[in-house]
Structure formats: C-alpha cells, structure tokens
C-alpha cells in the first residue's frame with residue numbers, strides 16, 4: 001500500500017520503517033529540513049537499537065522516503081498516519097495542538113480520498129475531533145485509531161512481535177484495511193470503535209504504571225519488616241492472573257509516556273466527573289519513591305551531603321535509550337544537588353542531553369572516572385554494562401565502598417561479601 005507518515009519521532013519513524021520492511025511504500029514528512037536531510041542518509045536523530053539499520057535498508061530499497069512537503073508525501077497515499085507528539089500542557093492535560101495542526105494540514109492538502117490513521121496518544125474522543133477537522137477536506141476520509149504500544153529501547157521488537165494490535169473506527173472497510181497491515185503477524189487484532197481503541201492505550205499505560213507503584217509501595221513495607229521485594233515480586237508474578245512484567249521495584253517510572261498519559265487520563269476522567277483517585281495514588285507513590293531512595297542514601301552516606309562526591313551511573317529514564325524526559329535518575333540528582341552533593345555522572349547514551357538539562361552534573365567518560373574518589377556509587381539506570389561491574393576494580397578508585405543500587409540489580413550477599421556497604425530498594 002502507499003502510506004504517508006506525518007511525524008518522524010520514535011513512534012512515526014519506527015512504524016514507517018516497519019511498514020516499509022513489510023513491503024509498503026512509505027513516505028514520511030516533517031517540516032524540519034535538517035532532520036529530513038539526516039534521515040535521507042540513514043541517520044536517526046535519536047538512539048533506538050536497530051532502527052538506523054532498518055531505516056537505511058528500506059530507504060535503499062526505495063520503500064521508505066523522507067520529505068519536507070506534505071504535498072509530495074500525500075501523493076497517491078491510501079493511508080495517512082498521524083504520529084505527532086501530544087505533550088503534557090501546564091495543567092497536565094494532553095496538548096493536542098500538534099495533532100490539530102497536522103490534521104488541518106492534511107485536510108487542506110489531500111487530493112484524493114484516504115484513510116486517516118491516528119497513532120498519536122490522545123484522550124478518548126480525539127478521533128472525533130480529527131474527523132471534524134478532516135471533514136474540511138474535499139474528499140471522504142474515514143478516521144481510524146491504531147494506538148502504538150512500543151517501548152523505547154525495544155521499539156522494533158515490539159512492533160515486529162506485538163502482544164496485540166488495536167484498530168478502532170466506525171467505517172468497517174477502513175478498519176479492515178488498516179488491520180490488514182498487521183495480518184501477517186502472529187498476534188491478535190482487536191477491532192473496535194475509536195473511543196475504545198483510544199481508551200485501551202491510556203488504560204494500558206496507566207495499568208502498567210499502577211503495577212510499578214504497587215510493587216514500590218510493597219518494597220517500602222518490605223524494608224520495614226526485613227522482607228525481600230524481589231522474592232515477593234517473583235511469588236506475585238508467577239500467578240498467571242498477575243504476570244511478572246512491570247513488577248520491578250526501584251526508583252519509579254519516568255519517560256515521555258507514563259507520566260504524561262496518567263495525567264492525561266486523570267484530566268479526561270475529571271472532565272467526565274470522575275475523580276480517578278487510584279491513579280492519583282499511583283502518581284504520589286512514584287513521586288515519593290525519589291524521596292524514599294534519597295532518605296536511604298542519607299542513611300548510608302550521612303545526613304549532611306554538602307561537598308560529598310557521589311557517582312551517578314545511568315541518567316536516561318531507562319536503559320537502551322538516550323531519552324532523559326522525566327528521568328527518575330535526574331529527579332534524584334536534582335534533589336542531591338540541592339543538598340550540596342557533588343555529582344559525577346556517566347550514561348552510555350544520554351550524555352549530550354544531560355549536559356544541556358543538568359549542567360550541575362560533572363559528566364565523566366566512563367564508570368571508573370565517575371567513581372573515582374566517590375563517597376558512594378549510585379546505580380540509577382540498569383544499563384546492561386552496569387549489571388556486570390567489576391566491583392573489586394571499582395573498590396580501588398572509590399573513597400568509600402558504599403553501593404546504592406536503586407534498581408535492585410545486584411545480589412546483596414555478593415556485593416557485601418566483597419566488602420561493600422550495600423543498599424537497595426525493599427531488600428534486607
């Protein structure tokens with residue numbers, strides 16, 4: 001099929017590259033000429049494992065192209081995907097201005113009927129808004145909602161092997177056509193109305209965040225009684241009705257999705273007269289997790305952090321990404337900085353971003369430099385390279401052998417056996 005993709009962020013680009021790899025002709029469009037020039041040469045402007053290669057391969061095979069002009073991208077397009085950002089505005093609601101603008105430009109530019117497919121995460125009911133805007137086009141264009149469930153860092157794996165695909169719309173023919181894009185995948189396709197499709201997306205993110213806050217709350221109780229949250233999590237997750245995923249206690253969730261989408265869902269529910277108190281508690285536990293870990297650090301390092309050098313390992317909001325949006329690691333760093341700690345940090349991918357956002361962190365080229373003279377080593381993001389640290393080697397450069405493992409990566413007994421004082425979340 002001939003497909004246009006409006007937006008080349010991580011959702012738009014991953015989806016476009018995957019669709020092209022399945023044999024479709026995909027034309028991506030973005031107003032930023034520099035970005036488009038980069039993409040034409042196969043350079044992806046952010047870190048996502050495997051994406052560069054997929055983009056290059058499909059560009060070379062003439063299935064994937066990049067444009068600055070909507071007219072060119074929309075030419076002959078049967079499907080027009082909207083994959084633009086819907087950031088949180090100051091009040092916590094989803095800001096739909098980019099989506100409105102994209103839909104308006106598409107409506108004004110279309111020269112033939114097409115199916116409009118919304119991939120941008122937005123409150124239930126947004127497809128009606130898109131439909132109203134698209135109605136200004138001279139051509140009949142049904143709107144279909146096809147939410148994304150990609151995780152940064154494993155976006156390609158997620159799109160190639162999805163747990164499910166959701167397609168929502170009122171025009172059955174259009175729904176079937178969009179669903180047909182995914183029929184070759186070994187997955188269940190849920191066909192529904194647009195509002196249900198939109199709500200599935202919001203509910204999925206809210207539920208996953210709820211699991212994380214739940215286990216973090218349990219972790220705090222574990223600390224009170226000397227229980228081990230990792231064992232509790234294992235025992236919980238083996239119940240098939242609960243499942244093991246997203247039960248890792250730690251520093252809490254961050255990123256560009258969970259905080260924004262929880263807030264968007266809360267506001268949307270409030271607009272319907274429902275106070276979604278469960279989600280408020282999820283947010284509260286998540287915010288509180290930073291202070292909880294901060295208290296743990298003080299208990300280990302001493303209450304007065306002024307002038308104390310702390311090594312921060314991992315600053316992105318999670319491993320395998322260079323994204324620092326709402327990063328719990330940076331929120332903790334900010335708190336430590338405000339207490340006068342001297343921070344030396346290292347992240348395998350997010351250094352440029354951190355330099356701009358948190359200039360108070362002295363960035364180091366590697367783990368060893370960050371840990372040199374440190375009065376405590378803080379593991380904040382569980383990058384694979386931090387999971388296999390040689391603690392005996394690190395012991396030679398640190399000032400004090402204190403290891404704060406905020407992601408519960410290490411076995412406490414093993415670290416302690418090497419002479420370190422060790423603190424993790426919800427474990428004795």
Ligand code: UGA
Nearest residue numbers: 148149150151152212246247248252253254255257317318
């Ligand atoms: C999330 C969802 O997982 C995707 O399905 C969804 O498509 C995406 O949002 C989106 O809406 O675009 P993402 O934010 O990329 O994906 O990352 P996750 O892997 O979900 O992690 C989110 C946060 O939760 C991270 O800070 C991570 O460290 C934290 N987390 C995750 C935990 O603290 N514990 C866990 O057990 C799992």
